[in-house]
Amino acid sequence: MTIDAHTEVRLPDPSAVFGHLTSHIAQHGIDLEHVADNHVRFHHEGCTLDIRQNLESLTVSIAAPSSNMLFFLKEAVAMHVVEVDPIAGEALRWSGIGEATAQPLNFRPLALINRTQPCANMVRLTLSGDDVVRLAQDGLHVKLMIPMDRTRDPAWPTVGANGVTRWPDGPDRLHVRYFTIRALRPELHEVDIDVVQHAGGMISDWASKATKGDRIGVMGPGGGAIPVQRDGLLFAGDETALPAIARILEGLGADAQGNVVVAWPGGANVSDYLPPSPLKVTTLPRDSFRAGIADVVRKMGAEATVRYGWFGGEHDNAQALRQIFKQEFRLGKGEQLSVAYWRDGVRGDATGAGD
Ligand SMILES: Cc1cc2nc3c(=O)[nH]c(=O)nc-3n(C[C@H](O)[C@H](O)[C@H](O)COP(=O)(O)OP(=O)(O)OC[C@H]3O[C@@H](n4cnc5c(N)ncnc54)[C@H](O)[C@@H]3O)c2cc1C
Numbered sequence: 001m002t003i004d005a006h007t008e009v010r011l012p013d014p015s016a017v018f019g020h021l022t023s024h025i026a027q028h029g030i031d032l033e034h035v036a037d038n039h040v041r042f043h044h045e046g047c048t049l050d051i052r053q054n055l056e057s058l059t060v061s062i063a064a065p066s067s068n069m070l071f072f073l074k075e076a077v078a079m080h081v082v083e084v085d086p087i088a089g090e091a092l093r094w095s096g097i098g099e100a101t102a103q104p105l106n107f108r109p110l111a112l113i114n115r116t117q118p119c120a121n122m123v124r125l126t127l128s129g130d131d132v133v134r135l136a137q138d139g140l141h142v143k144l145m146i147p148m149d150r151t152r153d154p155a156w157p158t159v160g161a162n163g164v165t166r167w168p169d170g171p172d173r174l175h176v177r178y179f180t181i182r183a184l185r186p187e188l189h190e191v192d193i194d195v196v197q198h199a200g201g202m203i204s205d206w207a208s209k210a211t212k213g214d215r216i217g218v219m220g221p222g223g224g225a226i227p228v229q230r231d232g233l234l235f236a237g238d239e240t241a242l243p244a245i246a247r248i249l250e251g252l253g254a255d256a257q258g259n260v261v262v263a264w265p266g267g268a269n270v271s272d273y274l275p276p277s278p279l280k281v282t283t284l285p286r287d288s289f290r291a292g293i294a295d296v297v298r299k300m301g302a303e304a305t306v307r308y309g310w311f312g313g314e315h316d317n318a319q320a321l322r323q324i325f326k327q328e329f330r331l332g333k334g335e336q337l338s339v340a341y342w343r344d345g346v347r348g349d350a351t352g353a354g355d
Contacts, residue, residue: 001065002046002048002063002064002065003063003064003065003066003067003070003096004061004062004063004064004070004096005061005062005070005074005094005095005096006059006060006061006062006094006095006096007059007060007077007092007093007094007095008054008057008058008059009057009058009059009060009081009088009089009091009092010056010057010088010091011056011057011058011081011085011088012056012085012088013085014053014054014055014056014057014058015053016084016085017058017080017081017084017085017088018038018051018053018058020080020083020084021051021077021080021081022040022051024080025040025042025049029333030042030044038052038053038054039051039052039053045069046064046065046069047062047063047064047065047069047070047073048061048062048063049061049062049073049077050062058081060077062074062077066137066138067105068105068106068134068137068138069138071104071105071106071163072106072222074094074163075104075163075164075165077163078092078160078162078163078164079164082162082164089162089164090160090162091162092162092163093161093162094162094163101159102158102159103156103157103158103159104157104158104159104165104219105159106134106219106220106221106222107156107157107217107218107219108129108130108131108132108134108217108218109129109154109156109215109216109217109218110127110128110129110132110191110215110216110217110218111127111128111129111212111213111214111215112125112126112127112210112211112212112213112214112215112216113126113127113128113190113212114126114212115207115210117267118194118268118272118273119264119265119266119267119268119270119273120265120266120267120268121196121197121239121265121267121286122194122195122196122197122239122242122265123194123195123197123207123208124182124192124193124194124195125192125193125194125195125207125210125216126190126191126192127190127191127192127193127216127218128188128189128190128191129189129218130189132184132186132189132190132191133186135181135184135191135218135220135221136184136186137221138220138221138222139220139221139222139223139224139225140180140181140221140223140224140225140244140247140248141178141179141180141181141220141221141222141223141224141244142178142179142180142181142193142218142219142220142221142222143176143177143178143179143217143218143219143220143350143351144176144177144178144179144193144203144216144217144218145157145174145175145176145177145216145217145218145219146174146175146202146203146206146216146217147172147173147174147175148173148174148175148202149171149172149173150206152171152172154172154174154215154217155168155172155174156168156174156217157174157217157219167351174217174351175202175203175349176217176219176349176350176351177202177203177348177349177350178341178348178350179193179194179195179203179243180193180194180224180243180244180247181193181221181243181247182194182243182246182247191218193243194242194243195207196239196240224244224247224248226248226251226252227248227252227308227310228334229307229308229335230252230253230255230256230257231256231257231258231307232257232258232304232305232306232307232308233252233256233257233258233259233279233306233307233308233310234258234259234260234261234297234300234301234306234308234309234310235248235249235258235259235260235261235262235279235310235311236260236261236262236293236296236297236309236310236311236313236321237262237263237310237311237312237313237341238262238263238286238289238290238293238312238313238314238317238341239262239263239264239265239286240312240313240341240342241262241311241312241313241341242262242263242273242274244312245260245262245274245312246273246274246275248310249274249275249277249279250275252277252279254278255278256277256278256279257278257279258279258280258306258308259279259280259281259282259300259304260274260277260279260280260281260282261281261282261283261284261293261296261297261300262274262281262282262283262284263283263284263285263286263289263293263313264283264284264285264286265286266285270283282296284296289313290313290314290316290317293311293313293317293321294317294320294321294324297309297311297321297324298324298328301324301328301329306325306329306331307331307335308331308335308336309321309324309325309329309331309335309336309337309338310336310337310338311325311337311338311339312338312339312341313340313341313342314340314341314342314343314344315340315342315343315344315346316344318338318339318340318341319338319340321338322336322338325338
């Protein structure tokens, strides 16, 4: 079943917004169907977006398989209209099915109920709240958020009438970062998130000091998928990617083949952290991972054909691995993914606004 939403935005220059939206979609590597000169459509992950440029307006129709995805696409469209024409973007209104909510549909405040240590240098937060079952669909990653000023009660994001998330500003500003849902127990209303301990990190600090009942905002999920390939797999990542690699291994099943190479901080066995899997797991000490991972991956590629390459970790490593996957292993679209999970010396805001 799909749910849908529609909008018609009156614009002095509909072609500017039409061009902005279509070039943005193309940048994401999504194939556009050109229905007519003034009319495009695309299908992606079960969603359909239909955009038509009229004489004095733009009409957009969205069909999506879940409320979460519908919310995300409505917001994306409205944000792009705001970028080109802020007045028209603010005036945009949606009709159709889709829950109109005061807070973003994919947002929920959760409370800390337990903290454990699955391995050295990592804290496992067990969080609890209503409706965590929604975190089971649409991706592996969430945004975690806490007030920048930890002495203040949190003010959470709201949704404007045009569907765009309004982030608290001024003294209520939030610190927002991406994390991975390590485990979900909807029947118990519980979620586990593993947070790497590192100097100067606000969420890292919250994770080690928060007390039971303290609240943290969770938005998502989105992003992260299990590859379709089942042989010649190569997953590499530092500690921040351990939760994602664990989730992917859980999703791959018993017939998958290939290698996993991770930074392992010790304090437990990697086989206790990662789920049982037919892939061969190699660990590198966390202190030598960043300097050594590119050569280890090259060597693995020389020993056996890599058909799918995946990396999550520090920005410079991610860039190097992307080059290796594309240029040395000749992997194309859908056969490799290399993502910067953090950047040395840079605070990586996940609201898009920067902090
Ligand atoms: C899709 C995705 C999924 C992620 N999943 C996880 C996850 O499950 N668990 C997890 O721990 N992280 C995960 N990360 C990485 C996490 O978002 C960053 O490490 C984030 O910066 C941590 O936020 P913070 O508030 O603790 O530190 P920030 O305030 O963002 O950073 C402060 C300083 O610490 C540095 N820093 C940030 N991360 C590290 C690190 N790991 N080691 C050393 N220095 C660092 C920054 O360069 C900056 O100088 C993920 C990132 C992405 C994009």
